[in-house]
Amino acid sequence: MRVLMLSRSSLEGLNIGMSEIIEAVERGFRLKGEGKVSMPAKIGIHPRKDCFIHAMPCYIGGEVDASGIKWVAGYPSNQEKGLPYISGIMCLNESDTGLVKAIMDASWITAYRTGAASAVCAKYLGNPDSKVIAVIGLGVQGRMNLMALMEVFKEVRQVRVYDVFPSQIERYIKDMSSLFRQCQFVACDSPKEAVKDADVVVTCTPIVESPKRYIRAECLKEDVLAIAVDYDSSFCAPVMAEADVFVCDDTGQYLWTQEQGVYFQDGYPTKDKIYADMGELCAGLKTPVRKGRRGAVLMGIASHDVMTAQLAYEKALDKGIGQWIEI
Ligand SMILES: NC(=O)c1ccc[n+]([C@@H]2O[C@H](COP(=O)([O-])OP(=O)(O)OC[C@H]3O[C@@H](n4cnc5c(N)ncnc54)[C@H](O)[C@@H]3O)[C@@H](O)[C@H]2O)c1
Structure with a gap:
């Protein structure tokens, strides 16, 4: 059986733009909302405290007809070892035969698709005139989320940032300010200062089992889009539970995870408080707010x-990128 291997550098070499990934992620959401996706909640193992290795299978029907699974690890302790937080492999299968057709680096996929998902959320729930974005946690996701959100919000002029490590703040501002010269970057001493006056807040800190949530509802503007990329680590429960609307990316996965009794506890929204999931919004089943x-x-x-x-697979075939191996 011949399988196409795509390393991180091969994936980068495909030069896929963020806007294309946003479009793909949005189409996936829409098909899910239309009931054409088979996707159990991700399951995981936890070999070390606050670390996970998740299995994420999915079949996307409709015009896409694609099958695959991601086996992805998240280790907050890797930061001090100089290793990436997120690592793993992504496997694509032929939907007709089940045969594996491609294996690729999952860290690139995860980095881009996660930012893209926030951008899709912003398309349906953001104020297009948003001027100020706050980013908390300035690693890979802090960067990818800003890059993706900037595709949606064309009027942003200020980016307020916070990280526990001043060196991360410094590096982030140096790198990101060269990409977005129209924006003033403000280094903040606390999350409270960062979220002040922000129209959009996105949190990208490590997911931990016993979070010290520190973004309180009173610190936020009345009109704000608050996006948690880091489960329930940063936003205090009332931010979500008492929001005018609360959404998640997939209701089934959110509720299943909550039922396990570790994440989304202590007042995080329960089923009755979910306005919609992103599939329903993208399929037009719920009205944007x-x-x-x-x-x-x-x-x-x-x-x-x-x-x-x-x-990525289709682009790689088109451009003749990647390495074929026999397995
Ligand atoms: N929701 C998703 O789809 C999705 C996908 C990928 C990653 N994630 C999550 O996003 C988070 C960030 O992942 P990453 O790949 O960017 O990791 P990363 O290690 O590259 O970045 C994490 C950043 O958070 C900072 N940080 C640590 N503790 C902090 C705190 N208390 N307050 C503020 N900043 C703090 C670190 O210094 C670092 O800069 C993780 O929780 C990860 O599991 C979510």
Whole structure:
């Protein structure tokens, strides 16, 4: 059996733009909302405290007809070892035969598709006139989320940032300010200062089992889009539970995870408080909301991975990139 291997550098060499990935992720959401996606909640193992290795399978039907699984690890302790937080492999299967057709680096897929998912959320729940974005946690996701959000919000002029490590703040501002010269970057001493006056807040800190949540509802503007990329680590429960609308990326996965009794506890929204999931919004089953406090928990779902991997696979075939191996 011949399988196409795509390393991180091969994936980077495909030069896929963020806007293409946003489009793919949005299509995956829409097909899910239309009931054409088979996607169980991600399951995981936890070999070390606060660390996970997740299995994320998905079949996307409709016009896409793509199948795959991501096996992805998240280790906060890797930062001090100089290793990436997120690592793993992505596998695509032929939907007709089940045969594996491609294996690729999952860190690239995860980095891009996660930012893209926030951008899709921003398309449906953001105020297009947003001027100020706050980013908390300035690693890979802090960067990818800003890059993706800037595709949606063309009027942003200020980016307020916070990280526990001043060196991360410094590096982030140096790198990102050269990409977005129209924006003033403000280094903040606390999350409270960072979220002040922000129209959009996105949190990208490590996911931990016993979080010390520190972004309180009173610190936020009345009209704000609050996106958690880091489960329930940063936003205090009332930010989400008392929001004008609360959304998640997939209701089934959010509720299943909550039922396990570790994440989304202590007052995080329960089933009755979910306005919609992103699939329903993208499929037109629920109306977009652009005012008031809009809380979003985007845990990351397998449809993003399969959509992004399929896009990369098709581009790689087209450009003759990657290495074929016999397995
Ligand atoms: N929802 C999704 O789809 C999805 C996908 C990928 C990653 N993630 C999550 O996003 C988070 C960030 O991942 P990453 O790849 O960017 O990791 P990273 O290690 O590259 O970045 C994490 C950053 O958070 C900073 N940080 C640590 N503790 C902090 C705190 N208390 N307050 C503020 N900053 C703090 C670190 O210094 C670092 O800069 C993780 O929780 C990861 O699991 C979510």
